[in-house]
Amino acid sequence: DAGVTQSPTHLIKTRGQQVTLRCSPKSGHDTVSWYQQALGQGPQFIFQYYEEEERQRGNFPDRFSGHQFPNYSSELNVNALLLGDSALYLCASSLVLAGRETQYFGPGTRLLVL
């Protein structure tokens, strides 16, 4: 049973560029959430996708957008990169069972913006 996978593991970009990060959820999970984690901080919620729709969104600008595919995998796109976008980007998948939703995290993509 594969867990949550993300690609790429590391990425270096320059200011103004665009980036796409990918996530495949744990088998059987239908919901994908994306988080940004700066060094020494807890993860910050970006948005969540369910049934190919953005269900919830955190306090991130429109430069951050996403997509969920019919197979439940997901992409995070960031346009016009800023130095402050350098962080670990985490994807978490989940499934609501008996009213409980536990999120399981992938290994993350470490993005460095120069």
Place this chain on the structure above:
Amino acid sequence: GQNIDQPTEMTATEGAIVQINCTYQTSGFNGLFWYQQHAGEAPTFLSYNVLDGLEEKGRFSSFLSRSKGYSYLLLKELQMKDSASYLCAVMGSDYKLSFGAGTTVTVRA
């Protein structure tokens, strides 16, 4: 929104017990989670509490008091491999998961 507070750092000796406290203020509540995160790695799920009381899972236990907006994670028989950051996270009524900044636990020999 959510406001989640936990201590920044804690240090303990191998074999000892450490308790990590977490207080939260939330506009809705669908459960409190604890995650362990080793440096450079992704968070790993440890525990989930939605009802008041203690949940025990091996060397780790988690407690919740919803009326006080308070939880703790208890780590017993500490091992060197327990050195990590421990994240308290609250799921609101909108199913968004909000994290605290994490508590770095250092286990000394």
